[in-house]
Amino acid sequence: MFLDSWKRAGIAPELFFSTRGRESLWKFLTGMIPPDLSWSFLSLMLRPALETIQISLWGTVIAVLIGFPLGLLGTNTLAVRGILNDAELQGAPVRRSLRYGVYLMARGALSLFRSIPEFVWAFMFVRAVGLGPFPGVLAIGVAYGGMLGKVYSEIFEAVNYRPLEALQSTGANKLQIFFYGWFPQALPNFVSYTLYRWECAVRASAILGLVGAGGLGQQIEISMRMFNFNEVLTILIILFLMVAGVDYLSAKVRALL
Amino acid sequence: MNSTLHQYRLENVRKLFGRQQAALDGIDLEINQGEKIALIGPSGAGKTTLFRLLNCTLRPTSGKLYIDGEDVDLLHGKRLRHVRRRIGSVYQQHNLVPRLRVIHNVLAGQLGRWPTLRSLLSLCQPNDVELAHNALSQVEIADKIFERTDELSGGQQQRVAIARVLVQDPEVVLADEPVSSVDPTLASTIVRLLIDISHNTHKTLLVSLHSVDLALAYFPRVIGIKQGRAVFDLSPDKISDDMLEDLYSGNFRDHAVTETTSGNIETIAYPSLS
Numbered sequence: 008m009f010l011d012s013w014k015r016a017g018i019a020p021e022l023f024f025s026t027r028g029r030e031s032l033w034k035f036l037t038g039m040i041p042p043d044l045s046w047s048f049l050s051l052m053l054r055p056a057l058e059t060i061q062i063s064l065w066g067t068v069i070a071v072l073i074g075f076p077l078g079l080l081g082t083n084t085l086a087v088r089g090i091l092n093d094a095e096l097q098g099a100p101v102r103r104s105l106r107y108g109v110y111l112m113a114r115g116a117l118s119l120f121r122s123i124p125e126f127v128w129a130f131m132f133v134r135a136v137g138l139g140p141f142p143g144v145l146a147i148g149v150a151y152g153g154m155l156g157k158v159y160s161e162i163f164e165a166v167n168y169r170p171l172e173a174l175q176s177t178g179a180n181k182l183q184i185f186f187y188g189w190f191p192q193a194l195p196n197f198v199s200y201t202l203y204r205w206e207c208a209v210r211a212s213a214i215l216g217l218v219g220a221g222g223l224g225q226q227i228e229i230s231m232r233m234f235n236f237n238e239v240l241t242i243l244i245i246l247f248l249m250v251a252g253v254d255y256l257s258a259k260v261r262a263l264l
Numbered sequence: 265m266n267s268t269l270h271q272y273r274l275e276n277v278r279k280l281f282g283r284q285q286a287a288l289d290g291i292d293l294e295i296n297q298g299e300k301i302a303l304i305g306p307s308g309a310g311k312t313t314l315f316r317l318l319n320c321t322l323r324p325t326s327g328k329l330y331i332d333g334e335d336v337d338l339l340h341g342k343r344l345r346h347v348r349r350r351i352g353s354v355y356q357q358h359n360l361v362p363r364l365r366v367i368h369n370v371l372a373g374q375l376g377r378w379p380t381l382r383s384l385l386s387l388c389q390p391n392d393v394e395l396a397h398n399a400l401s402q403v404e405i406a407d408k409i410f411e412r413t414d415e416l417s418g419g420q421q422q423r424v425a426i427a428r429v430l431v432q433d434p435e436v437v438l439a440d441e442p443v444s445s446v447d448p449t450l451a452s453t454i455v456r457l458l459i460d461i462s463h464n465t466h467k468t469l470l471v472s473l474h475s476v477d478l479a480l481a482y483f484p485r486v487i488g489i490k491q492g493r494a495v496f497d498l499s500p501d502k503i504s505d506d507m508l509e510d511l512y513s514g515n516f517r518d519h520a521v522t523e524t525t526s527g528n529i530e531t532i533a534y535p536s537l538s
Contacts, residue, residue: 090321094344097323098337173359173425176319177432178349178376183383187372191363 038236042244049241052226056245059222062140062215063208066147070208071201073120073152078159080113085163085181085189090172113156120153129215140221147208147215158200159193166192195264202257209249213242270330271297271436271468272318277327278492279313287313289492290327295468297435300459302479303472305489306512311472314489315440318470319351320344349376352434354458356441358421362414366405366424369413370396373431399427403457419450426454430461437462439471443478451475455482476508 022028084091086106096103125146132142171188179187190197216224223242230238272295279288288310295301303311316322317329320336329336331347339347352373360369367390374392375383382391390396393409400406403423408416413424422442429437439458443451455471455478462469473479479486480500488496488503488511496507 090316094320094323094336095340099340102340169355169357169359170361172321173353173355173428174361174372174375176321176348176351176353177373177428178345178347179372179383180345180375180380182380183375183378186384186387187364187368187375188361191361194363 035236038234039240041237042240043235043237044241048238052223052242052245055216055221055223055226056249058140059209059212059216059224059246060249062143062212062222063147063205065144066151066208066212067201067205069144069148070151070155070204073148074117074155074157074159077113077117077152078156078163079185080109081117081156081160082163083110083160084168085185086110090168091175091181091184114160117153117156117160120149121151121157122153123150125150125211126215126218129218133219138219138221142219143212143215143221147211151204151208151211155201155204159197162193162196162200163189195261198264199257199261202253202260206250206253206257209253210246213246270294271299271332273328273330273333274317275328277317277324277329279310279317279322280325286492288317288324291492291494293487293494293497295470297468298466299485300462300469300483301471301485301487302483303470303487303489304474304476304479304511305472305495309489310492311489312440313492315353315438315470315472318436319353319438320348345376349432350434351436351438352429352432354422354425354429354437354439354442356444358418358425360413360421360424360428362412364413365409366400366411366413366416367393367396367409369424370399370409370427370431373399373428373433376432395431396427399430400424402430402461403427419446419454422446422454423457426457426461433465434467436468436470439469441472441474444474448475452478452482 023032079085083089086092087096087103087110092106096106128149129142129146132145136142136145166189170192171184174184174188212222213224213227216222216226217228219225223246227239227242230236230242272293274291274293277288277291277293278286280286291314303314305311313322317324318331320331320339323329323336331351334347336347361372368387371386371390371392374395378386378391385391397406397409400409400423403426405416405420405423405427408420408424413421416424422445425442437458442458443454446454455473458469458471459482461467471479471483480503484499486496486498486500486503487494488507490511495511496503
């Protein structure tokens with residue numbers, strides 16, 4: 008299988024050593040050095056950099072707003088299976104199939120959202136709402152909502168069910184059980200995964216710029232098209248610093264929990 | 265017909281997991297309001313399954329279970345939660361939420377009464393500190409009220425779990441192996457605590473115990489369970505050593521077997537939860 012994939016993916020390391028490949032790679036790399044650190048260029052990048060952060064931040068917020076409820080509905084052990092549903096669903100086929108239907112719909116929506124790549128979403132949203140950062144926010148929100156929702160449901164399914172069983176036996180309803188038992192146990196994983204996705208969103212929002220969704224990506228595209236590779240390097244450095252900054256922030260937040 | 269007279273009434277109750285394994289294999293039982301009962305028997309005998317049926321976590325596969333004359337098969341949604349509210353449970357592993365503060369775990373006993381919104385707000389700003397404080401005072405750990413639950417010792421956590429039941433103030437208290445993870449002195453203290461709190465308010469109490477001595481010493485009615493069946497149901501003075509030996513006999517060889525199969529039962533029925 009691996010060999011077959013190797014062939015079909017067209018993996019050919021020897022291309023790196025061919026004269027043509029070597030020359031153009033060399034031109035690209037040397038062209039990048041030194042990075043353009045002139046004040047005029049840096050100050051020009053300030054706004055797009057800020058815009059990238061803003062896109063990724065709001066994209067992630069929307070992703071959580073989509074992923075959290077859908078992930079909840081798509082949590083197997085909350086909806087249909089296991090000890091929290093035995094008494095409620097045994098001998099109640101209508102209830103069971105209703106719950107199962109909702110569960111499947113939530114899983115289906117999440118799969119759909121994340122199977123379409125974020126730049127395709129961006130492309131569609133650019134058509135719908137025009138150029139600028141907003142389609143980028145929407146694209147990240149929907150695509151990442153699908154990913155977050157799936158992982159949330161897995162985090163929720165992995166918590167220790169015994170405290171939940173005890174909460175249920177006090178007569179608590181599902182929502183109360185969720186917020187008293189489920190969420191507190193899942194919180195550290197929930198937060199760290201969400202922050203990780205924010206980090207990814209910073210990078211993704213750069214790619215989205217290529218289809219006209221604002222931010223640093225748009226600048227990369229402009230610089231590339233004008234063969235200003237040293238500007239590209241500057242932008243990549245800015246991106247790196249931003250990702251590292253988000254990582255630092257998330258480490259701080261996780262330490263608080 | 266006169267099932268209304270009993271707190272619990274079980275008629276030939278069976279519980280199957282995964283279609284072939286019978287965790288409970290035909291239990292008949294009548295329990296009156298205010299009784300104090302101990303359950304003994306080898307591990308894997310079905311005691312935990314019985315508790316889960318009695319507190320409406322599980323439902324019988326066949327047979328009838330009446331709680332205060334109500335057929336549990338007919339309970340769903342709100343009515344099911346109302347019945348659950350009247351039954352308090354204490355578990356072997358405390359089953360507290362480790363990352364919450366003690367006060368929230370104690371006030372969780374109120375969840376069956378509180379509207380959803382109020383219970384959520386209470387997580388930010390504890391709703392009834394006095395109630396929690398009183399309950400914790402009764403189990404003598406009031407000073408731990410604002411600590412994180414996972415920072416307490418095992419015995420303290422079991423007291424928090426009992427405080428949660430006190431707040432819930434149910435008609436029935438079910439305790440499934442509440443003392444098997446604490447030392448013997450603490451074990452009898454906790455058993456006595458359970459008897460006291462249910463005695464004062466005339467609650468029905470059912471405790472399953474590993475220790476036969478504790479069961480015989482503190483409870484007027486002792487039920488022996490083996491392989492999903494009740495093998496005796498007597499007052500302690502009528503229970504002979506032979507009966508006890510029978511109850512646990514053949515267990516050393518079987519023990520490992522039942523232990524592993526009961527593990528399987530769990531994983532078959534609730535793989536992703538365990």
